[in-house]
Amino acid sequence: MSFLRGSENYVWCTTSVLGKGATGAVFQGVNKNNGEPVAVKTFNQLSHMRPHDVQMREFEVLKKVKHENIVKLLAIEEEQEGRGKVIVMELCTGGSLFNILDDPENTYGLQEHEFFLVVEHLTAGMKHLRDNNLVHRDLKPGNIMKFINEDGTTTYKLTDFGAARELQEEEQFVSLYGTEEYLHPDMYERAVLRKPVGKSFGATVDLWSIGVTLYHVATGQLPFRPYGGRRNKETMFYITTKKASGVISGTQTTENGPIEWARELPSHCQLSIGLRKIVTPLLAGLLEVDPHRIWTFERFFSEVQTVTSTTQVHIFHVNKAASIKVIFYFGNKVLREIGVNFSNFNQVRVE
Incomplete structure (x- = not known):
């Protein structure tokens, strides 16, 4: 059985897996013409079972965006042997932010200068999406890639637009996407707890996911942690919906035990004390569940400008x-x- 697969201009090996998701996988490949290394996203049978307009949405989104903080689209080609379309993208050799946080040296979060980079680049990528009326709907460290430039500097880039779609700020959607730990509580209630809640969702659900992501990057931990993790879904929902405004983390350390709430970043955080005092209100604003207090994207972009312009x-x-x-x-x-x-x-x- 051959592990090599290809399209007109690219070839990849199915043993060189860069990442896997529910609807497909990403492999490392090369350009047949010049040997340039690339990342190739292929789609599985589950993906092909989705409505045609949903399948095409990721292709259309990628064609629409062009920004240094979004992974660059190189080509959309037909895979040989009629397996369907593949997406060819630039290869980010630094790996995903999730894998970076998994390194032992980052157990307590990224160093301050690297945290600044993530905040600045993630925000710039998100601003480009909003300028194009797009919502990502699956923001998390696993979908933020580290690109090493020729001069050795780092650029973080958003990737995986399988859940993305066009959405005006005042529009709503009802479909469910995302990863449990990073889901807005309203989406968590329907997608994870399976409750028939008659709610629709707006573009601001991305802000909650950004808040969880930035807390994870700053501390090496998720902000909301029920005892037993994913198996304790009701407690997870309780923590995220019952927390007071301004609380940025809630942890349960024993089975059926009390929730330890915090309004500050933990002492092991790698950020300086001064920066923490600026970042904490930003996290509190992003992790807001009160519909009357939820931030707009304009507020988020403005607050990040303050953090990054120190x-x-x-x-x-x-x-x-x-x-x-x-x-x-x-x-x-x-x-x-x-x-x-x-x-x-x-x-x-x-x-």
């Missing part, structure tokens, strides 16, 4: 023989100069 000054405190970090930010303006009047700044955070 200026950090490293100071050595001679009397204490200690290195401290001072974080400055002024509204939503980017501050890149140190030679300014400090009294003009809104807030100063010190580590």
